[in-house]
Amino acid sequence: MKIGTVIYEPTIVDGFDISVYYSKRVDGVVGKPAKGMYNDITCFVDAKTLRERPELVALSENGPATRTNKAFTLPWDFVCPTNEEYQSSILRFIEDTAKEDVEGVILNLYHFPEEKFCTCDRCSKQQRESGLDWLEWRAQTVTDFIRRAKKLVKQPFGIEIWPDPILAKERFGLDFEALAEYVDFFHVPLSSHNYVTMYWVDTLTRDFKKLLKKPIFIELSAEIPRDVETKALLRTVAYVSSHDVEAILLLVHDAERAKEICRTAVNDSNYRGWLEKFGFENMNKIIERWEKIY
Numbered sequence: 467m468k469i470g471t472v473i474y475e476p477t478i479v480d481g482f483d484i485s486v487y488y489s490k491r492v493d494g495v496v497g498k499p500a501k502g503m504y505n506d507i508t509c510f511v512d513a514k515t516l517r518e519r520p521e522l523v524a525l526s527e528n529g530p531a532t533r534t535n536k537a538f539t540l541p542w543d544f545v546c547p548t549n550e551e552y553q554s555s556i557l558r559f560i561e562d563t564a565k566e567d568v569e570g571v572i573l574n575l576y577h578f579p580e581e582k583f584c585t586c587d588r589c590s591k592q593q594r595e596s597g598l599d600w601l602e603w604r605a606q607t608v609t610d611f612i613r614r615a616k617k618l619v620k621q622p623f624g625i626e627i628w629p630d631p632i633l634a635k636e637r638f639g640l641d642f643e644a645l646a647e648y649v650d651f652f653h654v655p656l657s658s659h660n661y662v663t664m665y666w667v668d669t670l671t672r673d674f675k676k677l678l679k680k681p682i683f684i685e686l687s688a689e690i691p692r693d694v695e696t697k698a699l700l701r702t703v704a705y706v707s708s709h710d711v712e713a714i715l716l717l718v719h720d721a722e723r724a725k726e727i728c729r730t731a732v733n734d735s736n737y738r739g740w741l742e743k744f745g746f747e748n749m750n751k752i753i754e755r756w757e758k759i760y
Contacts, residue, residue, distance in 0.1 A: 467748045468713035469703075471724050472685055476500035479724040481759045484683070484713055486572060490559060492542050499566040506626075507563065509556050509576035509611075511542040522549055524584040531579035544579040548589050548607060561618040570622035572653055573615060577608045577628075577638040604639035609648070616648040624651040624683065631673040646679040651712060655685040660695040661702040671709050681712035688716040688727055696730050700737055707748035728756040 470484025476497065478485045487500040490507045494514025499505055516523055516532070524531035524546040531544035545552050564571055578584060593603040616623055627640055634640040646652075654674050656667050671684055684706050688699055699716075706714050718724045731737060731753050741750050 467707055467711065467752075469752050470683070470713050470715040471721075472506065472715045472717040473721065473724070474719055475721065476503060477721040478502060479721045481728055481756045482724065484715065485569070486715060489563060492575065496559075499563045499568050501567045502569055504570040504572055504622075504624075505563050505568050506572040506574060507556070507560060508574050510545045510547045510552070511575040512545055512552075513543050515552070516543045516545065522546060522552055524579050525586045526580075526582040527585055528582065531583050538580060540579055542575070544575075544583070546584045546586055546589065547576070547578060547611065548584065548586075548592060553611065557614060557618065560615050564619040564621060568621060570624065570650075571619045572624045572626060573612070574626035574653075576611055576615075576625065577640055578604055579638075581633075581637045601636065605635055605641040605644065608639040609641055609644045612645055612648050622650045623648075624653050625649050626653040626655060626685075627674075629654055629656055629670055629674075631670065631677055642677055643679065649680055651681040651683055652678045653683045653685060653715070655717070657685070657687045657717070659687070659690060661686070661698040662694065664698065664702040664705065667702055668705050671706050671711065675709055675711065683713045683715055684711050685715040685717055688718050688723065691723060691726060693730075696727060697734070697737065700727070700731050700734075701740075704741060704744075704746040704749040707746060707752075725760065728760045732757045732760050 468483035470486060471479055471482050472486040474488055476487045485503040486506050487503045489497045489499055489505040492508050492511045494512045522545045524544045528537040529535045531540055533540055533543055593600060596603045598606060612625060628634060628638055630637060656670055674682055686699060686702060703714055
């Protein structure tokens, strides 16, 4: 099993097998492709573009896909995923990124905002002309975008999926089986402010391991530096490591936070004793590596 970071700066941290950099973020900030790292590209969430061009927003009968629309509880502002102009700009960004010496490409938020989107004139017309029902048309639209993106990337190619193993197709247009044909791995973010209660992480990891037909990267939030949160995070990493996942990724703001987690794991004798007692071999191997560095 591999261990990695997801980070907001183009920095590779010693002791980690995989390094993921947000090269295009939900706020619209765009960075240069990070060489030697997986570049994570946000597709149809772009706060900056929607401030400048609000007509691009995804629509529903209850209004636009924005955070300010109280009819929904959307965490971000979404561009309509069938807008050809915006689609083309994202595909160009993906292509330009893949031309660089990057380790791989990951896409996030490449789907519909929620189940009632998008009902703009263009989407409604495309759905009618497709001959498909609403559910299947949305899924086909998302899958087709991923198919087009895959053709532009020679490196390992993965997609983040919203962590809903039951309703992902109805809500976002995610057909896991169809998407698996075009990706090398799935990236599943199981985000939380803390993991003091973590049974749900174990449950969702098991669910996705059974559902998905390609290797899985599980992402855990690791931004908060307090001692209680860090120790709970490390125990959660150990539990996830007992499943047959390809990698566990730790979301951090910067390299120093990743190094701090390594040092905590190496120097916490109680934690290491607990790992030995309950046989978390994968996690033990990772810490043995960290011990040589930190």
